Amino acid sequence: MLPEQCDVVIVGAGNAAMCAALAAREHGANVVVLERAPQHEAGGNTRFTAGAIRCAYNGVEDLRELMPDLTEEEIARSDFGAYTEEQFFDDMARLTENRANPDLVELLVRRSRESMMWLRSNGFRFAPIYGRQAFKVDGRFKFWGGLTVEARGGGPGMVEAHMKAAAKNNIRVFYEARAMSLLHDDNGVHGVTVRYRGKTRALASKSVVLAAGGFESNPEWRTRYLGPGWDLAKVRGTRFNTGDGIRMALDAGASPCGNWSGCHAVGWDRNAPEYGDPNVGDGFQKHSYPFGIMINANGDRFIDEGADFRNYTYAKYGAMILRQPGQFAWQIFDAKVTHLLRDEYRIREVTRVKADTLEDLVARLDDVDAEKALATIHDYNAAVHTEIEFNPNVKDGRRTYGLQVPKSNWANIIDTPPFEAYAVSCGITFTFGGLRINNDAQVMDTDGVPIPGLYAAGELVGGLFYFNYPGGTGLMSGVVFGRIAGGSAGKAAISKR
Ligand SMILES: Cc1cc2nc3c(=O)[nH]c(=O)nc-3n(C[C@H](O)[C@H](O)[C@H](O)COP(=O)(O)OP(=O)(O)OC[C@H]3O[C@@H](n4cnc5c(N)ncnc54)[C@H](O)[C@@H]3O)c2cc1C
Secondary structure: OOOOEEEEEEEOOOHHHHHHHHHHHHOOOOEEEEOOOOHHHOOHHHHHOOOEEOOOEOOHHHHHHHOOOOOHHHHHOEEOOOEOHHHHHHHHHHHOOOOOOHHHHHHHHHOHHHHHHHHHHOOOOEEEOHHHHEEEEOOEEEEOOOOOEEEOOHHHHHHHHHHHHHHHOOOEEEOOEEEEEEEEEOOEEEEEEEEEOOEEEEEEEEEEEEOOOOOOOOHHHHHHHHOOOHHHOEEOOOOOOOOHHHHHHHHOOEOEEOOOOOEEEEEEEOOOOOOOOOOOHHHHEOOOHHHOEEEOOOOOOOOOOOOOOHHHOHHHHHHHHHOOHHHOEEEEEOOOOHHHOOHHHHOOOOOEEEEOOHHHHHHHOOOOOHHHHHHHHHHHHHHEOOOOOOOOOOOOOOOEOOOOOOOOOOOOOOOOOOEEEEEEEEEEEEEOOEEOEOOOOEEEEOOOOEEEEEEEOHHHEOOOOOOOOOOOHHHHHHHHHHHHHHHHHHHHHHHOO
16 A cells, blocks of 8 residues: 655655665665556666666775675686776766766765675675676786676666665555656645556655656657657667656756756667667667777768777767668678677677678668768778777777778778678667756755755766766666665655654
């Protein structure tokens, strides 16, 4: 039975929400979690992730503390390097073009490691991302791109760990319970209106934490805020993140914040469905483009595929693909690099063509000017300088010269059959714009004053990401700010008892 009242209502049951629920419980608050999706579709975007989490660490000893089951043999065959807080700060500044709110970044970075340890103390288990973030060179795995750790079991494993921790801590989760609006007056927020299994009613609380995701699954808002054409993007994850949490808060006087015209969007299989398919998870993404080239319908390259490690380019390249004629591109590889392609290139649902000659390959690229595509590949091949050694583990500087669209790293001549090509479109992951919060994750109103009783965490917080995003930061932000929001909400609720 959904109660009439509680200390803290949490809206959503993804990673940020469940971290908030745990933190509120730690303060002794009784917590009710409202999740819009039915149980079999719950878990939000969190469920669709690979569970990769970006956190600072100073070397293998820090990792050993987080993952005590790392074996000596694993340590011996891996170069984990370090990802210091300074590197994390640099990445956030560089990728967001110095727009990210420094207070939020400070919390995100400085609390990243301790928040991982907090998750661990709550039953979460982690492992190195051997499959995606390290290539074996001379018998050793070298990690690159600042992304080294994943939750065991990926996104589904993370959701399962959250649900176990919730059950252990007497946190009640109600599914098919859609928060519709905030109960608020001049003294702040006092609960929510919720539609639970078809019936709308009030649920009173001392605090509310909004963690209901962004507006990526709302084509009308996408077009309104991201711009024309974004209605045509495919949604990579849950169909339930339609901006409810943001709308409810704005209706209660909250201040919008951040990059409302920006989002995280990637190359995603051209024939993927409208929303994420939980059975495929993130398998529709196609992130090995640094080792090949991308060609559009006109047969042209349009992007520097090797500008940086994929962690630092993938989140903005979806938008570039959306801008191409027909909103698609083909990624092309030759046999020299197919062993480097990530697992997602081998799923059953992939849109792929193969051929033994480049002439045959371009003829098989649906909706592409084949003659121009062939000329583009020849021009590209002629521009590659091969005197620099190819090395997938570092930005090797093996580049093209003289092309209008350069390739800055990992440029290989495409000459070894069989050739493979993969059709991609734009898949939106989450939106960057959202609500303004302070360092206690309180939602601020349009006069710059905290709204009493209202907190926010996760995708619907604005001000952290602009233009681009370092891979693995979404989950980390959910943990850090979910924990802060839940802690603040729990403490405030208890003080009002
Ligand atoms: C395919 C894919 C792969 C990804 N891979 C990674 C990765 O490896 N690492 C990483 O860091 N990030 C990754 N991300 C991004 C990551 O998923 C998000 O940043 C993060 O999970 C967001 O967490 P959240 O709790 O804010 O939102 P969600 O996990 O989306 O949770 C929001 C929840 O709110 C619910 N909800 C919505 N409206 C209401 C309402 N009115 N009432 C009640 N409930 C409501 C939704 O149903 C949903 O369950 C990936 C995303 C996708 C889609």
